[in-house]
Amino acid sequence: MDTNGNSGRGGKPTINDIARLSGVSKKTVSRVINRSPLLNEDTRKRVDDIIRATGYVPNPQARALAxxxxxxxxxxxxxxxxxxxxxxxxxxxxxxxxxxxxxxxxxxxxxxxxxxxxxxxxxxxxxxxxxxxxxxxxxxxxxxxxxxxxxxxxxxxxxxxxxxxxxxxxxNDREVVRDAVAYLAGIGHRRIAIITGPQGFRSAFERRQGYEEALSAAGIAPNPGYAAEGNYRFESGLAAARMLLAQAPRPTAIFASNDEMAAGTLHAARMIGLDVPADLSIIGFDDTAIAAHIWPPLTTVRWPxxxxxxxxxxxxxAGTIDEQPEMPGDALFPSQLIQRASTAPPK
Missing domain, CATH: 3.40.50.2300 (Response regulator)
Known part of the structure; x- marks a missing residue:
């Protein structure tokens, strides 16, 4: 055993050393390590001080077993x-x-x-x-x-x-999409289309509801031809946008339910010679890296x-390590619209 009380293999302290130096049982040391509430603060502090002083590192496998x-x-x-x-x-x-x-x-x-x-x-x-x-x-x-x-x-x-x-x-997907589509209506767009997410996703439902509520608030009658379903992938956004842009009259703005599909929409617009945002405004959702890296940079919803x-x-x-509170209560994380260069008033 060395001068630090280490008797473990390679000079490393063991749980038995901590128990002996603290004057408590091995079971008590285990309770301190596992943050058991069945201890008084004096005992907990004494054992913690010995653990820090000796550099003892608990065996994770043993702890998991216990x-x-x-x-x-x-x-x-x-x-x-x-x-x-x-x-x-x-x-x-x-x-x-x-x-x-x-x-x-x-x-x-x-x-x-x-x-x-x-x-x-x-x-x-x-x-x-x-x-x-x-x-x-x-x-x-x-x-x-x-x-x-x-x-x-x-x-x-x-x-x-x-x-x-x-x-x-x-x-708050519904609320923020409502704001995004209201922004399009506010700068003059009346023919606003949507590429939804796949059926069965609550996010797809909430974003579609936000879109429809914004149209209603702006006095814009919904056009069934201005809605197409995607699956949150680039290829589906490309296919959906090609269908929407084939409508007559063509939409002047498209809200895509994520950035991947918005990138597909941008690609579809360029395939038929449309300028973004002069001929078509596009808004995405997520604010992933792709949003700022494509040209023009994408107006999108920043999802935290x-x-x-x-x-x-x-x-x-919560309650398992010292740095974490017992019961963190925050449950809602609001998203926000980030305005970039892919949106402009219609011609």
């Missing part, structure tokens, strides 16, 4: 918007940095008849501390009930409130997806 949970946060999704998934990952990883927790990503098939059984198998096999559910599967109440039944923390992400604040991070990912991770870690 807690019957691994130090893993799951991200479960069935989302065709790759930039959205990457943004959520960025936010979660930013919170997990410097902690014992790691992120594990699991794509699933929302249309599968075995979806709930597949997620159950994943949660039981990995023994996750908690899981973030992305839309559209976050809208599945059966998955939330499954997490509850397994004692697995969960946070649902969506375009509208689906749960209580401890289990939810949401954006990274901040939503951070909030989801904080909710899952």
């Amino acid at each position: 807690l019957r949970r691994n130090f893993l946060i799951g991200l479960v999704h069935d989302n065709p918007n790759a930039q959205m998934v990457l943004g959520v990952q960025q936010g979660i990883l930013g919170v997990l940095k410097g902690t014992e927790y790691e992120l594990i990503v699991r794509p699933v098939d929302r249309g599968s008849t075995t979806l709930v059984a597949d997620v159950r198998s994943f949660l039981e096999r990995q023994r996750l501390h908690g899981v973030v559910l992305l839309p559209p599967i976050s809208e599945n109440n059966g998955l939330a009930a499954l997490c509850d039944s397994l004692g697995c923390r969960y946070v649902r992400m969506g375009s509208a409130d689906l749960d209580d604040a401890a289990h939810m991070v949401a954006s 997806i990274v901040e939503m990912g951070k909030a989801a991770a904080r909710k899952l870690l």
Whole structure:
């Protein structure tokens, strides 16, 4: 044993050393490490001081065994918007940095008849501390009930409130799309089209509702020929925009329900010789890197997806590490319209 009281292999202190130096049992040291509430503050402080002084690092495998949970946060999704998934990952990883927790990503098939059984198998096999559910599967109440039944923390992400604040991070899609389309109407556009997201996505529904509410408020009668469905991918935006631009009269503005489809819309306009924004104004949604990098730079809705990912991770870690509060309450993360060069008054 060295002068620091280290008797472990390679001079590293063990949990037995911490117990001996603190004058408590190994079980008490374990309770301090695992932040058990069944301790008085004097004991907790004494053990924490010894841990810091000796540089003791708890064995994560042993802790996981004791807690019957691994130090893993799951991200479960069935989302065709790759930039959205990457943004959520960025936010979660930013919170997990410097902690014992790691992120594990699991794509699933929302249309599968075995979806709930597949997620159950994943949660039981990995023994996750908690899981973030992305839309559209976050809208599945059966998955939330499954997490509850397994004692697995969960946070649902969506375009509208689906749960209580401890289990939810949401954006105001309907409201901000209403503002975006109202902006187009305000600068003189009357023939405003929409490329929606895929059926079954709450985000697609909320954004379509915002579009329709803005038209109604501006006194613009909806034109069935000015709506086309996409799937949040570039190719679908290209195909939908070509259909919309073939209408007579042609729309003077298109709201695309994400930036990938807005980029496809820009491409479709150039294929037939239209100038953006002189002949066609375009607005997207997300404010991913593509929005500022294409020409002209895209007017779009900035979706705070990274901040939503951070909030989801904080909710899952609430009360488990010193830096996180017991019950973070923020559930709504407003988006905002970012005006760039792809919009202008109609000719």
